[in-house]
Amino acid sequence: MSDREFAGKTAIVGIGSSDFARLYRTPDPERTGEALATEAIAAAIADAGLEKSQIDGLITGGLPHYEPVAYRTGLTDVRFVVDYPQAGRMCAMALMHAATAVHHGLADYVVLFNSVVFRSQGTTFGAQPQGLLYDTIYGMASPGAQYSLGFTRYQAEYGGTEEQLGAIPVAIRSHARMTPGAIMQAEMTIDDYLDARYIAQPLRLFDYCLVNDGAVAYVVTTAERARDLAHPPVLIAGTAGRANFREWYVDLGFWDEACRSMKADLFDPLGVTTDDIDCLQVYDNFSVSVLWGLEGFGFAPRGQGLEWVQGGRIALDGELPVNTSGGMLSESYLQGWNQHAEAVRQLRGQAGDRQIPDCDWSLYWCLSALPGATLLCRGGLL
Amino acid sequence: MTDQSGYAKPLPTVTPEDWEFWAAARQHRFVLPKCRACGHVWFPPYASCPSCLSFDRGWTEASGQGTVWGFTIMRQPYIPSFESELPYNVVLVELEEGPMVYSNLIGIDNDDIACGLPVKAVFEDATNEISLIKFRPA
Numbered sequence: 001m002s003d004r005e006f007a008g009k010t011a012i013v014g015i016g017s018s019d020f021a022r023l024y025r026t027p028d029p030e031r032t033g034e035a036l037a038t039e040a041i042a043a044a045i046a047d048a049g050l051e052k053s054q055i056d057g058l059i060t061g062g063l064p065h066y067e068p069v070a071y072r073t074g075l076t077d078v079r080f081v082v083d084y085p086q087a088g089r090m091c092a093m094a095l096m097h098a099a100t101a102v103h104h105g106l107a108d109y110v111v112l113f114n115s116v117v118f119r120s121q122g123t124t125f126g127a128q129p130q131g132l133l134y135d136t137i138y139g140m141a142s143p144g145a146q147y148s149l150g151f152t153r154y155q156a157e158y159g160g161t162e163e164q165l166g167a168i169p170v171a172i173r174s175h176a177r178m179t180p181g182a183i184m185q186a187e188m189t190i191d192d193y194l195d196a197r198y199i200a201q202p203l204r205l206f207d208y209c210l211v212n213d214g215a216v217a218y219v220v221t222t223a224e225r226a227r228d229l230a231h232p233p234v235l236i237a238g239t240a241g242r243a244n245f246r247e248w249y250v251d252l253g254f255w256d257e258a259c260r261s262m263k264a265d266l267f268d269p270l271g272v273t274t275d276d277i278d279c280l281q282v283y284d285n286f287s288v289s290v291l292w293g294l295e296g297f298g299f300a301p302r303g304q305g306l307e308w309v310q311g312g313r314i315a316l317d318g319e320l321p322v323n324t325s326g327g328m329l330s331e332s333y334l335q336g337w338n339q340h341a342e343a344v345r346q347l348r349g350q351a352g353d354r355q356i357p358d359c360d361w362s363l364y365w366c367l368s369a370l371p372g373a374t375l376l377c378r379g380g381l382l
Numbered sequence: 383m384t385d386q387s388g389y390a391k392p393l394p395t396v397t398p399e400d401w402e403f404w405a406a407a408r409q410h411r412f413v414l415p416k417c418r419a420c421g422h423v424w425f426p427p428y429a430s431c432p433s434c435l436s437f438d439r440g441w442t443e444a445s446g447q448g449t450v451w452g453f454t455i456m457r458q459p460y461i462p463s464f465e466s467e468l469p470y471n472v473v474l475v476e477l478e479e480g481p482m483v484y485s486n487l488i489g490i491d492n493d494d495i496a497c498g499l500p501v502k503a504v505f506e507d508a509t510n511e512i513s514l515i516k517f518r519p520a
Contacts, residue, residue, distance in 0.1 A: 124460070126460040126461070127392070127460050127461045129395075130392075130394060130395055131484070132426070133425075133426055133482070133483065133484050134394050134426065134483075134484060135472070135484040136392045136461070137391065137392050137393060137394055137514060138472050138484050138485055138486050138514075139391070139456055139461055139464040139467070139470055139472055139486065140454075140456075140472045140484055141456070141460035141461050142460055145454050145456060145472065146454075148454040149452040149453060149454040149472065149473075149474055150452055151452075152452045152453050152454065152497060153451060153452035153497050156452075156496065156497035156498065157497075197457065197458075198455070198457040198458075198469075199457060199458050200454045200455070200456055200457065200458070201454065201455035201456075201457050201469065202454075202455075203454075246482075247426065247482070248474055248482045248484070250452070252451070
């Protein structure tokens with residue numbers, strides 16, 4: 001939804017996250033997907049300053065089934081329940097669902113979460129049994145190989161080097177190093193990036209996001225109720241989606257049309273422009289997703305994104321900081337959920353050493369088969 | 383399924399929707415589903431036309447001509463049976479008739495593969511039942 005009437009009427013009022021780095025260092029068999037979700041839900045409710053009994057909506061994500069978490073959290077008598085399947089692309093969709101639910105009175109306070117145990121389950125994101133287009137019989141394996149295939153096309157159309165692409169993971173790593181709980185804390189230079197092995201050439205190891213365990217939960221309610229809660233509310237200015245189902249995965253226009261459509265849905269009703277956006281907290285499953293979104297949303301001119309990200313432009317002290325907690329490349333692969341949590345911290349002014357001065361607007365996008373986008377802003381702006 | 387060919391790589395799971403495509407490929411014919419109602423050509427061979435939703439599916443002979451839209455060079459052993467081929471290419475080919483197909487490009491060094499390269503379909507017999515469609519530079 002993106003109309004003027006809906007904009008700013010709902011808010012994210014609580015966030016809760018696992019300690020991703022601790023789980024990565026020391027895998028904990030007791031932290032099942034349900035346990036991780038429970039921990040994140042408890043943290044999000046406490047962060048909002050709510051009592052558990054006030055939660056009357058539940059959106060689950062990432063788990064095989066929705067009931068086990070309800071039992072573990074005692075959220076057994078809620079008015080509204082939706083279950084999202086395990087898929088990276090669902091964060092904006094779940095947030096859209098939560099916002100519309102509270103806006104229309106289906107529930108007062110919705111808890112939503114994503115919980116993943118990829119690392120402890122040994123998930124590799126490799127070959128599919130057959131693929132949607134018989135890809136596996138030709139040795140195609142992993143989403144990264146699909147994005148790599150897209151990047152060879154991008155280079156053929158617009159040029160640009162692998163070294164230029166490295167500026168994206170290098171900048172995002174520098175942010176992880178300032179983030180407690182981020183998994184990748186080691187310094188990474190462009191030489192470190194280039195020295196790493198190819199996975200699906202031309203993409204290298206650090207073009208790929210992490211594979212880890214963890215959970216993130218939010219509490220969403222109306223902006224009116226949000227006024228009485230613990231923290232400055234972070235308003236949901238708009239949410240947008242634009243399906244892009246293709247059996248061959250990477251959109252032939254690098255998601256330009258989907259980005260333009262979502263941008264129009266989010267920005268136009270409010271008169272917001274790219275100049276208003278203070279930070280991007282976006283879905284960096286692969287470095288190239290950041291590149292294509294920067295062009296599609298009009299931050300960088302079409303075909304010039306690789307040049308545009310050079311010189312620290314997307315670093316914390318640059319013109320447009322991207323993924324200020326380290327994103328999925330370096331903080332945690334919580335599939336867009338850790339990005340929205342960081343957006344909330346930035347818009348509340350609670351990001352500590354990473355705080356962007358006067359942070360008013362944050363944009364999220366996910367470029368996948370089901371692109372989604374979210375525009376969040378500081379309370380009082382709408 | 384055991385096959386005397388000893389072919390060890392993944393094979394397609396032939397279904398009621400696509401068996402005619404694979405049967406034609408085994409005869410070294412490249413056919414695409416074509417809607418008898420609206421003329422749309424699509425791939426993979428779903429039973430119904432994604433454009434007009436008609437189930438009146440016919441088949442048309444593909445020219446086998448296409449161009450490389452994009453490619454990747456696989457460098458890690460995600461699929462054990464492909465490990466001995468590393469590094470190998472996977473290409474996404476835009477067929478002259480419109481549909482996109484994944485394949486491997488043969489008869490060319492990986493370093494020489496380029497987007498926009500014109501290619502032509504060839505058939506590689508994998509088993510007694512399955513022939514894979516691959517491509518070589520046209």
